[in-house]
Every structure is written in structure tokens, then in C-alpha cells.
Amino acid sequence: MRAKRTITVLGPALLAGGWIVAQGMSAYAQGNASGPGSGVRRNPSQSPAALPRPKTAIPQTYSAAQVQTGELRFAAQCGFCHGRDAAGGESGPDLTRSELVAQDRRGDKIKHLLRTGRVDAGMPAFDLSDAEMDSIGAFIHAQMEKLAALSGGRRSVQPADLATGNAADGRAYFNGAGGCSGCHSATGDLAGIATRYRGLALLQRMLYPGGRPAPKPPKAIVTLASGQTVVAPLDAQDEFTVTVLDPSGARQTYQRDAVNVKIENPISAHFAQLGKYSDSAMHNVFAYLDTLK
Amino acid sequence: MKKHARKWLSLVTSAGFLSAAAAQRADPQNLLHPPADAWLTYHGEYDGQRHSQLIGITPENVGSLQQVWHFQTDQNQAIKASPILVDGILYLTTPDNLWAIDAHTGKQLWHYRHPLNNAFHIGHRGAAVYKDTVYLTTPDCHLIAFNRLDGTIKWDVVIANSDNGYWSSNAPLVVRNHVLVGVSGDFDNVPGQLKSIDAETGKAQWVFYSTPPAGAKESANGGATGGQMWTTGTYDPELNLVFVGTGNPTPVLNGSVRPGNNPWTCSIVALNPDTGRLVWGFQVSPHDTHDWDANEVPVLADAEFGGQPRKLLMQASRNGYFFVLDRTNGKSLLTAPFATANWAKGIDSLGRPIPDPAKEPTRDGVLVAPNEAGATNFRPPSLDRKTGFLIVNAQDGYGIYFFKSEHGDYGWAGADYNVAGKSFLRAIDYRTGKIAWEHAIGDGAGTAGVLTTESGLTISGDNRVSVMALRTRDGATLWHHAIGKVQNAPITYQLDGKQYLVVGGGESLYAFALP
Numbered sequence A: 001m002r003a004k005r006t007i008t009v010l011g012p013a014l015l016a017g018g019w020i021v022a023q024g025m026s027a028y029a030q031g032n033a034s035g036p037g038s039g040v041r042r043n044p045s046q047s048p049a050a051l052p053r054p055k056t057a058i059p060q061t062y063s064a065a066q067v068q069t070g071e072l073r074f075a076a077q078c079g080f081c082h083g084r085d086a087a088g089g090e091s092g093p094d095l096t097r098s099e100l101v102a103q104d105r106r107g108d109k110i111k112h113l114l115r116t117g118r119v120d121a122g123m124p125a126f127d128l129s130d131a132e133m134d135s136i137g138a139f140i141h142a143q144m145e146k147l148a149a150l151s152g153g154r155r156s157v158q159p160a161d162l163a164t165g166n167a168a169d170g171r172a173y174f175n176g177a178g179g180c181s182g183c184h185s186a187t188g189d190l191a192g193i194a195t196r197y198r199g200l201a202l203l204q205r206m207l208y209p210g211g212r213p214a215p216k217p218p219k220a221i222v223t224l225a226s227g228q229t230v231v232a233p234l235d236a237q238d239e240f241t242v243t244v245l246d247p248s249g250a251r252q253t254y255q256r257d258a259v260n261v262k263i264e265n266p267i268s269a270h271f272a273q274l275g276k277y278s279d280s281a282m283h284n285v286f287a288y289l290d291t292l293k
Numbered sequence B: 001m002k003k004h005a006r007k008w009l010s011l012v013t014s015a016g017f018l019s020a021a022a023a024q025r026a027d028p029q030n031l032l033h034p035p036a037d038a039w040l041t042y043h044g045e046y047d048g049q050r051h052s053q054l055i056g057i058t059p060e061n062v063g064s065l066q067q068v069w070h071f072q073t074d075q076n077q078a079i080k081a082s083p084i085l086v087d088g089i090l091y092l093t094t095p096d097n098l099w100a101i102d103a104h105t106g107k108q109l110w111h112y113r114h115p116l117n118n119a120f121h122i123g124h125r126g127a128a129v130y131k132d133t134v135y136l137t138t139p140d141c142h143l144i145a146f147n148r149l150d151g152t153i154k155w156d157v158v159i160a161n162s163d164n165g166y167w168s169s170n171a172p173l174v175v176r177n178h179v180l181v182g183v184s185g186d187f188d189n190v191p192g193q194l195k196s197i198d199a200e201t202g203k204a205q206w207v208f209y210s211t212p213p214a215g216a217k218e219s220a221n222g223g224a225t226g227g228q229m230w231t232t233g234t235y236d237p238e239l240n241l242v243f244v245g246t247g248n249p250t251p252v253l254n255g256s257v258r259p260g261n262n263p264w265t266c267s268i269v270a271l272n273p274d275t276g277r278l279v280w281g282f283q284v285s286p287h288d289t290h291d292w293d294a295n296e297v298p299v300l301a302d303a304e305f306g307g308q309p310r311k312l313l314m315q316a317s318r319n320g321y322f323f324v325l326d327r328t329n330g331k332s333l334l335t336a337p338f339a340t341a342n343w344a345k346g347i348d349s350l351g352r353p354i355p356d357p358a359k360e361p362t363r364d365g366v367l368v369a370p371n372e373a374g375a376t377n378f379r380p381p382s383l384d385r386k387t388g389f390l391i392v393n394a395q396d397g398y399g400i401y402f403f404k405s406e407h408g409d410y411g412w413a414g415a416d417y418n419v420a421g422k423s424f425l426r427a428i429d430y431r432t433g434k435i436a437w438e439h440a441i442g443d444g445a446g447t448a449g450v451l452t453t454e455s456g457l458t459i460s461g462d463n464r465v466s467v468m469a470l471r472t473r474d475g476a477t478l479w480h481h482a483i484g485k486v487q488n489a490p491i492t493y494q495l496d497g498k499q500y501l502v503v504g505g506g507e508s509l510y511a512f513a514l515p
Helices: A002-006 A064-077 A099-103 A110-116 A130-149 A167-175 A199-207 A268-274 A279-289 B002-013 B015-022 B028-032
Strands: A019-021 A219-223 A229-237 A241-245 A251-255 A260-264 B066-072 B084-086 B089-094 B097-102 B108-113 B128-130 B133-137 B142-147 B153-158 B173-175 B178-182 B193-198 B204-209 B234-236 B241-245 B267-271 B278-283 B299-305 B308-316 B321-326 B331-337 B344-347 B353-355 B366-368 B382-384 B389-402 B415-429 B435-443 B451-453 B457-461 B466-471 B477-482 B491-495 B498-505 B508-513
Touching: A064 A130, A099 A110, A099 A130, A110 A130, A167 A279, A199 A279, A199 B389, A199 B415, A219 A241, A229 A251, A229 A260, A268 B415, A279 B366, B084 B128, B097 B133, B128 B173, B133 B178, B173 B234, B178 B241, B234 B299, B308 B389, B382 B451, B389 B435, B389 B457, B451 B491, B457 B498
Parallel strands: none
Antiparallel strands: A019 B204, A219 A229, A219 A260, A229 A241, A241 A251, B066 B508, B084 B089, B089 B097, B097 B108, B128 B133, B133 B142, B142 B153, B173 B178, B178 B193, B193 B204, B234 B241, B241 B267, B267 B278, B299 B308, B308 B321, B321 B331, B344 B353, B366 B389, B382 B389, B389 B415, B415 B435, B451 B457, B457 B466, B466 B477, B491 B498, B498 B508
């Protein structure tokens, strides 16, 4: 209340639109923090989910207290990427639609993942106590159940949302201007692609192949000082080293200044294509791929 | 090294004596003109150039740099902070944590761990010092003042209500007796606020709101909230102006419920540090719908531009454009893209990119460059005056952006996904906006800030595990060392006559020097 009384809003003419609270406010008078949005409630989802959610394989129950603790820990540790409600966020996927969560039994999979992280996908390992991880697992399971009971995901992208393109135009682009047919074939590698990937997953795979199963890795051709040539799948590279997988699956790292390296990466054509797509061409090619069932 | 450690311990025991002498070190005068044996503020100097005058480490000898010590935080949070150095003590932060470290040995002097709290723990940018006090912001929006020699708490104040969706990762900016602290908050529709706290007492002095506070009748900004000021600003003592970048509006991706340009979100604002009064604002992303905070460092330089001496401000912004302004009045001098950007139809008469409505998030998705990670982000660039290059970690990246009415009008209010990106260290010639050179650092968004030195070195990191020294003139690699992913900008200082390079890799801090 005190902060409200001391707020002096000066008009845009005077301040070019800035807002100031006058001096004299106590450091503890935090009434200002209840913003105009704080009374606004999130809109519940209104769209029917077009995709079946994975179902929890093993029904499990948790105490309300544990779920509540988990909600707070989840918000602090996981919410930035996965959304505070676990339904997907800035960079992390919707965990309430996660197959791993569906298969998890009282944290056996979730806790393992928390401990190890998924460093390649940008998820760090978490140094949390067992009790903290249990509560986080409880919250994710509770959210999975809760959102499954609702009729859709608030931040979700449904296959129906993406169905705006023209498949015939997409096919023409695929075989013509897009140059996709230089590497791909509707009856070869892409046959049945729309049954393997649906909706957003198909669009993402189309724009830049990643995720699981992992696309074929680039090919590294390493010529050693001895003249011997090693051709192997690339595992990792930077300006200084190249790491390949040898036939046994072991990693072999070479210093770049000691060898000659050539990398063949067909996926780089996808990156170049990102700069060429119009939004309608993107939606058309998607519509075409969506017919390959 | 051992000798220094002993000397230091004996000094700590006579802390009364030391504090009297040390009080001179981070005083307002030294903050204006930092000595070579200190790194007193987040940027090193108020101008944000992050350029050191030290010339001990050179392009010729950098190849023989050796690790002197490393300090493990024993935390799972990567170091995203820029350390502070005062009187041979480094201050380093991660969320909830502040360490005082002996800069000679890398040994911990004291450590503060904040109580467990449920605010966001996304990262932490660093501490601030003033006289014998070191300041820490916490995820749950406390500002805590410590005796910098022994870590005892002097006072602890709340700067925002974290229950309403605020959190803080901010390295405060100290100007005279003002500690300027910002907060974050993208998941709730809360106003953007920067607060000035009395450096001695912890009393609030003023609050600047970038979007209207609760109860304010204000229609000019279209009803937007957000515009958080979560990075450290810069300061011009002659103009007595602080320059701060403001974040994206909320709701983040749903622009339809906040019509118009939404000032002062995604802007650079010039404030009087004594009153918090806005002197001018320049909006780098009018009506942002892509989460492109304009929180990147507003770098200051007094230099010739277009044939006449100017007081310049420049920012390589997350939206992909490089801006040069006259900082006396906020008027545009130059706007040019420095990374792939497909969201603007052109540049308006005021130097602002004109958003293309066709690239606002849609139900079926639009392909947008840059992606949410941005053409650059909070990691600071560096300005080398000799070459005229602002060297910045830049990404050419694409993302897909979705919004449908079901996503609502609260918080994120939409969905977006990064598709792919490639990143580079790019040297932008500030006089022309042209890229003088670029140095590839890997796929995805870069994570390292940049330091330049007067000897012609550019220090930064690649996207995997290496800290690197490049030649500022042409970007050629001169030295590298694997330390883990570099996630903020290196610093450098002179200690006992020797130049040190200090940089975080992963969860550890490393010090390098010539043998």
C-alpha cells in the first residue's frame, strides 16, 4: 500500500514514456512488484489434443506435499527450459508428453537422467539430493496426469495447426527449386516418413535433421602424416581437434595440425536451405512430406 | 606463490589495518579510473569497452601462456559471471553463491551460500564492489552487502517479490553511492524495474520502470509489461548518464494484446543515476515478438564518427542489428545487420528496424532469423579502439515461432523452437557497420564474451572447450587451451608486476600467465 501511495507516474511528454517511483521508498516496501499482469490468470487450453499422449505405464501415486515440494524445486531447477508446468518451455521439450516419463517408475528413469544430464541436447547434470529428485519426479508425474485430463497442451503445437500448406506445390518445390530430390526420394529414404514423425517433430526433422533416432553422422576423411587415410563417422570437431568413431565404436581424436581432415556433411544443405525457404514453401514441403505415409 | 599466500594470510588476520587501506581501492575515484592491478566492475571500466591497456601478454608471446591455478566451484552451475578483482582478491558468483578467492593462488578465502530458494536459477553475471563492501544479487531477489574481507553480512534487502515471478542474476552497477540492480521475469506479466539502492545503508533511492508499474494509467506502451533490465549498464560521468538495455515485452510471443511499439521494452535507455529519470530512450526492436532482449552491453566511446568527434554508444543487439547512437541525445548514427536477420522490412527514419508483420508468430509457424538464442546475447563484446572493431560473439541462426489464441496472453504465450545456427566471433567496424573478419567457433549459439588488450589480442572461447587468443587485426588464432566451455568474458589484470588472464571454463575458474 505504501508503495502505491508513493508512486509518481510522470507522463510520456515529460519523460518520453519512462516511469519512476519517487525517492523515499523503503527497501522493503515492495508493493510495486504486483504488476498489472499479476491478477491475470493463464488461459486454460481450449483446443482438443490431436495427438494421443503417452500413457503412464505404471500408475503411481505421490503425496500432495511431495508434489508441492517438487513443483517448487522443478520451477527453480527445470522450469526455465521445460516451463514451470513441465509442458515445455524456452528450450526444453514438453515433459508431460515424454515417453521416458511415461515409462518411469518412481523416478528410476527420471533420476538417472537428472544425474547424468543430456549434455549433447543442452541439459546439464543436476547435483540434487535423492529427496529433491523424488519430489521433482512426483511433480512431473502429477503434471502428466493433470494435463492428460485437460483437453490439450497450452503451449503445444498440434499437427492440425501445421496443415496449411499445399502438397502439390510442395512436391514441385521438393523436386525443383528446393533441390531436395538431389539427396532424397519420396519412395526411398523418405518412404513412410510421415508415419515415423508427425506434426512438429516432422517439421523439425524436415528443417534440420536432429533428435532421435540421430541422423547419419557426417563422414570424416582423415589423412595421417604417414599417408594412411581413415574414413570414419565424425563424433565431434572444433578448430583444434577431430574425433571419429572407429569400427569398434571407440573414440579416436586427432589434432588438426597433425593431420589433413575433410568432412562430408550432407546436412549442411539443410542449413543453407533455411535461408531460402519462404514460409509458404516451408509449409508446402511439409504438406507434401505429410502425405508420405 | 607460496610466499604470497603466507603474506595474504597474515594480512587477513590484521583485517582492521587492511580495511582502512583497502577502502581506497573501490572508491568512486578508482571506479572512474581503475588501476591496472584491478578489475573493479563487471565491464572492468564504466565505458563497457572491456579493453585492457595491459601489454605484457602480446601476440608474439601469448603462445607460451601457462595455467597458474584453477579454482573449482564444486557446483553444477556453469560460471556465467565476470569476476571482480580488488586488492588481490577475486569475487566470483554463481546463483546463490559468492566466493572470495586469493588471486595469487586461486585458494578460497571465504564463501557465502544463500539459503535454498525456489526462484529461477538460470545463471549469475557477477558481484559488485564499493569501498569495503561486496554486493550479491540472489535468485529470490535479495541484494546482500558483505564485508568484502571476511564475508560477514552488513545488510540484506529485498529488491523485488520473487513470488510474483521476478528473479535476479544481475551484476550490479555502482555509481557513487548508488547500487543499480535489475531483475528478470519472462513467465509472468510483471513490469520492468531497475532499482537504485544506497551503497552504504541498503535504503532504496529510486525505481525506474521500463513498463508501467501497477496502478499506473499509461496507454502509450500498449499494455505491455516486461522490459527487464537484467544486465549491467554503462556510465558516462561527464553526462552523468547511465545506459541500460531493456528486455523483451510480456506476454512474450503474443503481440496482438499489446499493440504499438511497447516502449521501453527492447530498448536502450539513458537514466540520471541520481534520480532515475529517463533522459532518452532508443528502441532497437519495436513491438518485439521473438524474445530479443536488448540487454546487450551499450558500449561507450568518444571517437570520430562521420568526420566529427562524437560521444558514441554502440550495441550489437540480440535482434541481429548493430546500432551506433549519439549518446548525448539517443539519436541514431548507424544501423546495420551483423548476423542473419529476416524479420525486418527495412530501417525507419529514426534508425530502428521495421518489424515485418509476416514474421510474427503464427498458428502454423514462421521461420525466423535470428532464433530465440539471438544473433548475440548477454555475453559482453569488446571494443578495440586501434582497429575500430567491436568484436562480438554472433550467431546466424533460425527458429520457428508459433502463436495461437489458445496460448493465451500470460507469460510466454506461444511456442518457439531453435532450428539450427552457426556462430562466429565477428569484428564489426563501428565506423561502417561492415564485418572486417569473422572466426567460426562452431554450431549453435556461442557462449563466450570477449576481451581485447592494447597489445592487439582478442581473448574469447569457442563452442566446445577452448579459451582462445586471436590477433585482433585479422582474427587469426594465436593460442588455445582446453578448459571447458567458456560462458562469460575473460578478464585481465596485473598482479606483482605480472599480467594475468582469468577466465571461467565450465564450473571452474582458470588463471593464466607467462612463465
